[in-house]
Amino acid sequence: MKSHYQKPRYLxxxxxxxxxxxxxxxxxxxxxxxxxxxAKALGVSRxxxxxxxxxxxxxxxxxxxxxxxxxxxxxxxxQGGIEELFSITELIEREGKIPGTEILFTGYVEPHRDDVEExxxxxxxxxxxxxxxxxxxxxxxxxxxxxxPDSILHKRYKLREESIFxxxxxxxxxxxxxxxKINTIAYHDEISKIMNCDxxxxxxxxxxxxxxxxxxxxxxxxxxxxxDQITFNVLRKxx
Amino acid sequence: MKSHYQKPRYLxxxxxxxxxxxxxxxxxxxxxxxxxxxAKALGVSRxxxxxxxxxxxxxxxxxxxxxxxxxxxxxxxxQGGIEELFSITELIEREGKIPGTEILFTGYVEPHRDDVEExxxxxxxxxxxxxxxxxxxxxxxxxxxxxxPDSILHKRYKLREESIFxxxxxxxxxxxxxxxKINTIAYHDEISKIMNCDxxxxxxxxxxxxxxxxxxxxxxxxxxxxxDQITFNVLRKxx
DNA sequence: ACGGATTTGTTCGTATGTATA
DNA sequence: CTATACATACGAACAAATCCG
Numbered sequence: 001m002k003s004h005y006q007k008p009r010y011l012x013x014x015x016x017x018x019x020x021x022x023x024x025x026x027x028x029x030x031x032x033x034x035x036x037x038x039a040k041a042l043g044v045s046r047x048x049x050x051x052x053x054x055x056x057x058x059x060x061x062x063x064x065x066x067x068x069x070x071x072x073x074x075x076x077x078x079q080g081g082i083e084e085l086f087s088i089t090e091l092i093e094r095e096g097k098i099p100g101t102e103i104l105f106t107g108y109v110e111p112h113r114d115d116v117e118e119x120x121x122x123x124x125x126x127x128x129x130x131x132x133x134x135x136x137x138x139x140x141x142x143x144x145x146x147x148x149p150d151s152i153l154h155k156r157y158k159l160r161e162e163s164i165f166x167x168x169x170x171x172x173x174x175x176x177x178x179x180x181k182i183n184t185i186a187y188h189d190e191i192s193k194i195m196n197c198d199x200x201x202x203x204x205x206x207x208x209x210x211x212x213x214x215x216x217x218x219x220x221x222x223x224x225x226x227x228d229q230i231t232f233n234v235l236r237k238x239x
Numbered sequence: 240m241k242s243h244y245q246k247p248r249y250l251x252x253x254x255x256x257x258x259x260x261x262x263x264x265x266x267x268x269x270x271x272x273x274x275x276x277x278a279k280a281l282g283v284s285r286x287x288x289x290x291x292x293x294x295x296x297x298x299x300x301x302x303x304x305x306x307x308x309x310x311x312x313x314x315x316x317x318q319g320g321i322e323e324l325f326s327i328t329e330l331i332e333r334e335g336k337i338p339g340t341e342i343l344f345t346g347y348v349e350p351h352r353d354d355v356e357e358x359x360x361x362x363x364x365x366x367x368x369x370x371x372x373x374x375x376x377x378x379x380x381x382x383x384x385x386x387x388p389d390s391i392l393h394k395r396y397k398l399r400e401e402s403i404f405x406x407x408x409x410x411x412x413x414x415x416x417x418x419x420k421i422n423t424i425a426y427h428d429e430i431s432k433i434m435n436c437d438x439x440x441x442x443x444x445x446x447x448x449x450x451x452x453x454x455x456x457x458x459x460x461x462x463x464x465x466x467d468q469i470t471f472n473v474l475r476k477x478x
Numbered sequence: 479a480c481g482g483a484t485t486t487g488t489t490c491g492t493a494t495g496t497a498t499a
Numbered sequence: 500c501t502a503t504a505c506a507t508a509c510g511a512a513c514a515a516a517t518c519c520g
Contacts, residue, residue: 034505035504036503046490047489067506068503082473084478177476178475181470181471182421184441200426202424227424231421232422234421235416237324249508273486274486275485285510304517305517306485308485
């Protein structure tokens with residue numbers, strides 16, 4: 001019954017600044033008032049304002065220049081890059097399309113060598129395997145192979161949802177991040193046929209180990225995307 | 240002649256904590272002393288320590304949990320992912336290999352439609368075009384097409400270095416970030432031959448618009464990687 | 479179930495350093 | 500050189516989350 005606590009002020013400040021940008025009060029490239037002035041105007045301390053600005057800078061909404069000022073970033077920034085972890089369901093919905101699923105297999109199987117390593121499996125531990133084709137507006141987009149260690153699932157686990165992410169969350173497993181490898185293959189006898197691809201359409205392959213908050217590997221997935229249906233975007237930063 | 244300025248304390252604190260992790264004083268998964276205690280031990284204020292911890296958390300070196308504590312991250316995490324912008328030269332050197340270059344073409348040409356859009360070219364503005372094959376230990380790794388707007392180059396510009404990044408830097412242009420699209424093609428008559436690829440080896444295609452600190456597009460590049468020679472890694476985070 | 483102790487999160491005030499015009 | 504702007508740093512207080520007796 002903890003009802004709602006007050007939202008931190010720096011989050012409110014972030015919203016206020018975003019709003020100023022969205023409604024045109026602050027235009028792209030325009031300089032913000034100085035920190036001292038803006039803090040006073042928003043009724044917060046300079047520290048709180050700086051916390052907000054730091055986050056806005058991380059998100060590429062503003063740019064800060066030492067000794068000069070803070071500016072609204074020109075570019076609206078590339079949304080939904082690959083570095084942001086989302087489920088296939090989310091990916092499809094973001095494109096404004098309707099996700100569909102055709103389940104090809106579910107059940108417990110012996111793991112492969114890779115599975116044992118990536119998922120840090122115990123000896124003789126099985127994996128729960130799901131093979132599916134995911135569609136966007138009825139068009140095949142990606143062939144998904146998902147493997148979850150036996151040990152972290154209740155035996156009565158079943159795939160009730162479209163999204164494995166949601167399904168795992170309902171089972172008390174929250175995915176925090178993933179280590180992904182992007183590659184490509186020209187043609188795969190089985191998969192290319194299922195995906196209705198000819199020899200001229202390679203498959204983009206995403207191999208991912210997903211981890212929960214405790215850094216335990218909880219899901220190993222291999223996704224074969226039709227390369228004519230998708231492109232991965234990345235915002236790369238110089239460090 | 241203001242000589243050398245003092246290194247900020249939070250950077251020193253970061254080094255100290257990294258050192259404790261590297262020399263085993265702090266082990267993976269281990270909990271750090273409380274912020275109050277650690278700040279006292281390191282002789283800085285809690286705020287300064289927190290600034291250091293925030294950066295270490297961004298870098299996935301530590302994990303902070305509200306009400307519990309701060310911990311050394313278990314996984315050393317995937318270094319050098321694609322979200323970190325580096326030049327091909329750096330990429331090859333990181334793999335411990337020796338970069339080589341075969342220049343196929345350099346000169347000023349009329350831009351394509353894409354170039355005009357991506358590089359925000361003026362009417363009738365030409366681009367400086369470079370086509371090269373980059374090798375790692377003599378093996379062809381990637382076919383590079385790089386285009387730079389005429390307007391940002393001195394006419395006497397020449398490609399003296401292996402790395403276009405370095406070459407541009409010498410010309411006063413510092414690349415800050417890039418928007419990249421990853422895709423793949425099965426076979427390309429010209430490029431696949433040059434790269435010595437058969438029909439079973441698709442090419443991974445990286446199309447990138449590079450920006451300087453002022454968010455001006457300064458370099459448009461298309462890289463065709465031999466997919467049997469490279470995999471792109473990404474650390475994806477749930478947000 | 480409750481309360482207190484511990485730990486990180488947020489916020490303010492203030493002072494000083496560094497960069498730029 | 501000076502004024503302005505952002506960067507760093509300290510101290511203090513309270514909030515929120517978690518843990519444990």
